[in-house]
Amino acid sequence: MKAIQILALTASTIVSANSVGFELTSTDIQEGQKMAKTFEFSGFGCDGENVSPQLTWSNIPAGTKSFAITAYDPDAPTGSGWWHWVSFNIPANIASFERGADLQSMGATELASDYGSIGFGGACPPVGHGMHRYQFTVWALPVEKLDLNDKVSAAIAGYTLNSMAIDTAKLTATYNR
Template sequence: MDHTTPEIPSFTLLSSTTPDGTEVAPQQLVEGLGGENLSPDLQWSGAPEGTRSFAVTCFDPDAPTGSGFWHWVAWDIPADVGSLPLGVPRDSSSLRQAHNDFGTQGYDGPEPPAGPPHRYVFSVHALPVESLEVDPESPHIGARFAIFSQQLASASLTAHYQVTD
C-alpha cells in the first residue's frame, strides 16, 4: 500500500526578511538568541482558482522530537490577501492562530539546541473554504489536519539556523 502524500500544485511565496535558502533573519529568532521573535514578512501570488482562504505554517523537521516542531499555524486569511507583514501580532483579528509547540499562540521563532543546522519551512496553503471552523484554543493538530486534507495548492520557502557551542 502506498502511503505517500499526493503531489499538489504550487504557487509563488517570497519573503524580503527571510528569502528561500538563507539563514533565518535575526529578528525572527527568539529573544533568548538575540532576536525579536517576529514572524517574517510573506508575500504570495498565483494561488489557484477556487481559493477562498489561506493558511500559514512554520515547521522545523529537524527538531529532536521524532515528529518535528511547529512554530506557527495560522488560518482563515481571506482569499483577497496576498501578504502578511513582519511581526503578525499574536492577537491579530485578521486571522486565527493556534498555540504552537512552545505552548504560546501565534509565531515563535527558532531556538534549536546546539548542533547541526535546522530547517524552518514556511508555507502558505490555498484552501477552498472561507473558514476552517477550527477553535484556536484546540491543539494545532486539528487546524493542521483541516489545512493539509483540503489544500488546493501550497507554496514554501525554507530557511535555516544553527546554534554552535
C-alpha cells in the first residue's frame, strides 16, 4: 500500500512540475527586477513617462469570460498600500497588450488610481524610502462584465475580484528613487 501511495505522489509531482499554470509575462518588466523610468509616474514629484508596461498572459483557465488587471504597491507608506491601476471587463479574447495601451478602447472599465487619475499611474515611491514592489496581477473572471461602475473604489474592486476570480497570475517588479 505504501509503495502505491509513494508512486502516486511521485507521479503527481512530475505532472505538477511539467505543467505551467496561468502565467503573466512582459517584455518591459521582469519578476523581481527594477522597472525603467519609463514606468515612473509624471507628477507627485516624479518625472517619468507614466506609461503602462506591455503584458501578456497565457494558459488561460477554462471558464474565463473576461479579465481584470491591477497594479498595487504594498510598500507605500499609507497603511493601505497604493493602487496604481485597476481595470476590469477586459474581453476574454484579449490576452496581451502593448506598452501604453488604451484599455478603454478595448472595452475595459478603468478606475482612478490612488493618484486620482483614470488608468495607469506609474511608480513614484518617496525618495529614500527604499525599494518598493509593484504587483501586476491579471485576474481570470467567470463573467463577461462585473457589476461595478467606474466610480467604485479600488478596495471594492479588489474585494470583488478576490471573491470571484477563477485564477490569478502575478508579476512583481520593483522601483526606488
